[in-house]
Each structure stands twice: as structure tokens, then as C-alpha cells.
Amino acid sequence: MTIGDQQLLKRMNRSVLLRLLRARPGLSRARLADESGLTKSTVSLLVRELLDEGWLSEAGTTVADGLGRPSTPLQINVGVRALMGVEIAVETVRLACVSLQGEVLHADTHALTDSAPAGVCAQVARMAAEAHRQLNERGLRLSSIGVCVPGAVDDCTGVVRFAPNLGWRNVSLLPALEQAFAAAGLPGVTVQLQNDADAAALGEYEFFGGEGGDPLIFVSCDVGVGAGVVLNDRLFTGAQGMAGEIGHTILEIDGPLCSCGRRGCAEAFFGSRALEREAPDTARAAAFFGVLLQNLWVTFDPRAIVLGGKSCTHHRGLAEAAFDMVKRHADAAGMPAPELRLAHHGELAPAVGAAALALHEYLRPLQPDARARRARAAREYGIPSA
Numbered sequence: 509m510t511i512g513d514q515q516l517l518k519r520m521n522r523s524v525l526l527r528l529l530r531a532r533p534g535l536s537r538a539r540l541a542d543e544s545g546l547t548k549s550t551v552s553l554l555v556r557e558l559l560d561e562g563w564l565s566e567a568g569t570t571v572a573d574g575l576g577r578p579s580t581p582l583q584i585n586v587g588v589r590a591l592m593g594v595e596i597a598v599e600t601v602r603l604a605c606v607s608l609q610g611e612v613l614h615a616d617t618h619a620l621t622d623s624a625p626a627g628v629c630a631q632v633a634r635m636a637a638e639a640h641r642q643l644n645e646r647g648l649r650l651s652s653i654g655v656c657v658p659g660a661v662d663d664c665t666g667v668v669r670f671a672p673n674l675g676w677r678n679v680s681l682l683p684a685l686e687q688a689f690a691a692a693g694l695p696g697v698t699v700q701l702q703n704d705a706d707a708a709a710l711g712e713y714e715f716f717g718g719e720g721g722d723p724l725i726f727v728s729c730d731v732g733v734g735a736g737v738v739l740n741d742r743l744f745t746g747a748q749g750m751a752g753e754i755g756h757t758i759l760e761i762d763g764p765l766c767s768c769g770r771r772g773c774a775e776a777f778f779g780s781r782a783l784e785r786e787a788p789d790t791a792r793a794a795a796f797f798g799v800l801l802q803n804l805w806v807t808f809d810p811r812a813i814v815l816g817g818k819s820c821t822h823h824r825g826l827a828e829a830a831f832d833m834v835k836r837h838a839d840a841a842g843m844p845a846p847e848l849r850l851a852h853h854g855e856l857a858p859a860v861g862a863a864a865l866a867l868h869e870y871l872r873p874l875q876p877d878a879r880a881r882r883a884r885a886a887r888e889y890g891i892p893s894a
């Protein structure tokens with residue numbers, strides 16, 4: 509076995525233990541060995557490392573197990589490592605620092621001051637540096653930074669292909685963010701970039717979905733409308749990072765004019781700007797929203813559909829009316845409806861989801877990680893990898 513194989517094996521074993529303890533806090537070393545199939549000595553060694561690195565903590569006092577052996581319950585440590593997530597929205601920048609279990613430790617929201625990429629990177633880096641200072645004061649260690657944007661992201665290259673509501677096309681954002689973070693004095697942690705609805709979907713799945721909680725679809729109804737899909741334990745982003753761009757599915761031929769220049773798109777009915785217009789027809793908006801959710805349901809047969817974004821948080825009746833429509837369709841079809849709910853962290857959902865990106869990747873060592881994808885893209889397309 510090469511050193512590379514051994515490292516991968518170790519990461520796999522660590523992720524098995526972390527995922528077991530996340531699903532079932534309080535397992536002892538002996539129970540972890542039983543559940544994982546790893547030997548007791550391997551579990552002891554790995555648990556020691558995970559305790560030392562702040563991933564796990566020992567919960568409470570040692571108790572005797574069924575056979576009278578001393579047994580210490582273990583749990584995910586929420587007091588050492590912090591994950592940072594930033595959402596670059598059309599009008600605002602939202603930042604959230606969360607624990608390994610998704611509890612919000614620190615949050616900060618500012619109006620977006622300059623939507624040019626360089627200005628955005630500088631603002632994000634300033635907010636991140638301030639949040640990092642606050643984490644330090646509380647004795648918390650920054651593990652990673654995730655950033656999400658309202659647009660299609662090529663996660664092989666860290667390029668934002670298209671973000672119409674920011675006016676961006678082919679912006680090499682990830683390398684620019686990494687430089688801005690370094691210039692602001694942040695530690696050299698993993699930085700990841702993803703689409704906002706994709707990040708929000710991953711956050712709901714990672715922190716609140718439970719094992720086996722997919723397919724999960726997050727529908728974000730903000731200035732833009734988009735969906736993130738978690739399928740088979742990973743984000744489904746499509747061939748070019750465009751999957752889930754449902755805001756421009758046409759729901760009515762010759763309908764109202766959309767920001768994209770076409771007519772009758774989803775965004776033109778229940779994007780937040782459409783609902784802010786004078787006397788919007790909210791009943792009609794809710795009906796079209798219900799149609800969209802129903803289409804997603806029959807396309808993906810998800811376990812859960814989660815809604816977020818301003819249209820849902822500011823117009824509570826909209827989400828409920830759309831949910832009712834899906835339930836009526838389900839009843840008529842004699843099928844149970846998927847779980848239908850609002851995002852756990854409301855408007856912070858994309859930022860919390862961005863914070864989950866690195867954790868999700870860390871816990872799945874067999875999936876190609878962002879660095880490997882970028883290296884492969886560099887080889888295939890001659891793109892410089894950062």
C-alpha cells in the first residue's frame with residue numbers, strides 16, 4: 509500500500525466515525541467499532557486524533573456498558589472548529605459562522621456596496637476578517653470558508669459562468685477571493701465557491717437532512733429563482749453548473765416580461781422583485797409557484813422540498829399556498845407528498861450552506877474534491893489552477 513492509499517484509508521475511516529457520531533451522538537469507542545466494522549484499536553487511535561484535533565469531544569462521564577466495561581460517550585465537538593460561509597446576493601452580503609453541527613455562532617449582513625467583482629471580493633474579505641477576529645476572541649478555530657453567488661458556477665475552475673442579476677459573465681472569482689482573503693490576513697484555509705441555491709440545498713442536507721435524507725431540493729425565491737438538488741449523497745450541478753436554473757423555465761407563453769428578456773418565466777411571477785411591484789397578483793403567483801414545485805416533485809421524487817429566499821420569508825402565505833397545491837396533487841395521485849418546509853435558518857440559509865461545503869467534501873473522501881476537479885480541468889482545458 510502506498511502512502512497515498514494509507515492517507516485515503518485513514519480519511520475514509522475518520523469520515524465513517526464522524527458520520528456515525530453525527531447521526532447518533534453518544535456512541536462509545538466499543539459501539540463505534542461494532543457499527544463501523546473497524547477494529548477497536550483502529551477506532552481508539554482515530555478517536556484520539558479526532559479528539560486532539562477538535563472534531564470530537566467526550567460527553568459527560570464514563571459509564572459501564574452492558575458487559576461492565578468502562579465506556580465514554582463521544583459526540584461531535586461544537587466548541588472548537590468553526591466553518592465560515594458567505595452569500596454574495598444581488599443587494600446584500602451575508603456571512604455566517606457555524607459549528608460542525610450547523611448552529612450559527614456569528615452572523616453579519618451588509619448592503620453590497622460595489623457589485624464589480626474586485627469590489628465584492630474586497631468587501632467579503634473585510635467581513636470575513638472581522639468575523640475571524642471574533643472567532644479568535646471566543647477561542648474558536650476557523651476550518652474553512654465557503655462562498656456562494658446567485659449564478660452558475662463551474663466548480664472545476666472556480667469561474668462564475670453567468671450571474672445575470674450581478675451582471676457577471678465568466679468571472680474567475682475563486683482565485684480572486686483567495687487572494688483577497690490572504691491580503692486581509694486570513695489563515696490559508698480551504699476556500700470553496702458554489703451557486704447559492706446549491707449551497708443552501710447542501711446546508712439543509714448536511715445539517716438538518718439526516719443520513720438518507722436525499723433527494724433534497726432547495727428552491728430559492730429571491731431576486732432570482734433557482735433550485736439546488738442533492739442526489740445520491742452529493743450535489744447535482746449538471747455538466748456546466750447550470751442544473752436547477754429553474755427561474756427561467758417558462759410557465760406561461762406570452763406571460764409577463766422577465767429580466768432575461770423572455771416572457772412568462774417563473775421569476776417574472778414570484779421572484780421578489782415581481783412581488784414588490786404595485787398590487788402583485790399573489791394568488792396567481794402562488795398558483796404558478798405550486799405548479800413549479802409540483803413539476804420538481806414529479807421530476808425528482810424528492811424526500812424533501814425546502815424553500816428559502818425573500819419571496820418566501822416576506823410572503824409567508826405564498827409558500828403555504830404552493831405547499832397546499834403540491835399536497836392536493838399528491839392526494840389526487842394517492843401518493844404521499846414529500847416533506848415540504850421552509851429553510852431552517854431563513855435568509856441565512858445560503859450562507860450556512862456555503863459554510864457546509866468544505867465539511868461535506870471532507871466527510872466524503874471518495875468523491876473527487878474541488879482541488880482534484882480543478883487540477884483535472886487545468887489538464888483538460890489548459891486552465892491555470894490556483
Ligand SMILES: [Zn+2]
Pocket residue numbers: 755756766767768769770773774775
Ligand atoms: Zn427569464
